[in-house]
Amino acid sequence: MTGPAQPAVRLRPVVEADLAMFRRFLVEPGLIGLDWAGFRDAGAPGRRFATDGYLGPDDGRLVVEVEAEQVAAGFVSYTAGSYGGLARHWEIGIALLPEWRGRGIGWRAQAMLADYLFAHTPAQRVQAGTHPENVAEQRALEKAGFRFEGVIRSCEFRAGRWRDGHLYSRLRDDPSPG
Template identity: 80%
Template sequence: MDHDNPIRLRPVIEDDLAMFRRFLTEPFLIGRDWFGFRDAQGPARRFATDGYLGEDNGRLIVEVERDRAVAGFVSYMSGVYGGAARYWEIGIALLPDWRGLGIGWRAQAMLCDYLFSHTPAQRVQAGTQPENVAEQRSLTKAGFQLEGVVRACEFRAGQWRDGYLYSRLRDDPSPL
């Protein structure tokens, strides 16, 4: 672990909603995943519903322990293969100042460990764009393996684009 930037995952608090609104209303703050302007009041409604700790999806804040700075968030959403095999799909959004510091891969590995500890899921998966080499490295460091190309899975910047699918299974060793 990078001792200069030890991190932790924690539940969302009301003060975090301003960051979520920024990701929805500041073009390209989220990077390649900008899908246009979204409802800036949505985060407050979701927080009021379940504090972003839903049974089938949610978010946790990535906090840098040293100064309790919020670096971004991780997300998780459940899915089902074959009608019975539940899995989690995870994602991450870091604020620009915190990218490239080794925080992302650790946050994703921590989220996987958390999901494997608290749910019976056998699989956690994550997708990224072919041009996002930094996220591909991050997922690999977090213990994920590339499974393949998912063709035309994302509409972004006016066209359908391919994605890469990565997974980590319960029996795969944690890099932490």
Template identity: 70%
Template sequence: MSAREVRLRPVTEDDLGMFRRFVTEPGLIGLDWAGFRDAQAPARRYAKDGFLGEDDSRLIVEADGTAAGLVSWSARGFGVSRYWETGIALLPDWRGRGIGWRAQAMLCDYLFTHTPVERVQAITHPENVAEQKSLEKAGFTFEGVLRAVEFLRGQWRDGWMYSRLRSDPYPLNP
């Protein structure tokens, strides 16, 4: 069953419980679990800038009026050029319902509308087939393998790089 309405919105104080869960509940964030993190860090970040920073930010993914997860973007650069690297984390009950790809397409549209970047990229795990399909449906193109790019669960792991350019066609029916 898919969600009828998906939208992105700024983080509110009520969302901080979900953020704390992502850093303290093993496995909740899926393959990206990298160990326990400071449970008070989300409240400090919210107090600082509401998770809307100049170089990295978060928005809540809302599905049918309920906070289903978050999307993020961080500034990266190559030479003098700047681009965004994005991510998404959905709560388990909201996965597999067509929310992720729509949220990622909406985030790209938001970033291309409000920032002058030409490129948005995302990296996922080779075994995360659902995320690969989601990125492709959201208009991203597979670019290749980044060898040994991440240390996770005691070993160096590859990442799969995807990108979407401002000039790429917008996905249908996000």
């Protein structure tokens, strides 16, 4: 027995109409789940979009779009980092609107983003962090071809205390999930 068909998704550049969704993640408590860090500047998305359309050389965002409905389900992000000052890598993240979670969109979007970054940059490594209690995201990262590397102790201040994180990575030579 097979489950419901997973909607086809694609990644695309941000357009001005997406800024309303970005603002929601900044001002609606709980919308972003465990990553809620308090209210943020709702004008920031417009300023960033005007600067570079969220396609900067060291960080950016792409919208996760459900193809059949041509609707934004959320976004993926990437930020450059380095180890020892020489080995550049990408740290990725994802935020999906609640109605699109649990439908197989997140793992596919993260796999697509890693493939995109490996195709268009010389980085050897793409990594992602998540919360120990976010089991769904841990499964999604593994499905997207990422491997668990370990616990990062007290790496994030959230909800009034320091909390651990889980680190995952995918290397250029690791197989793409498909």
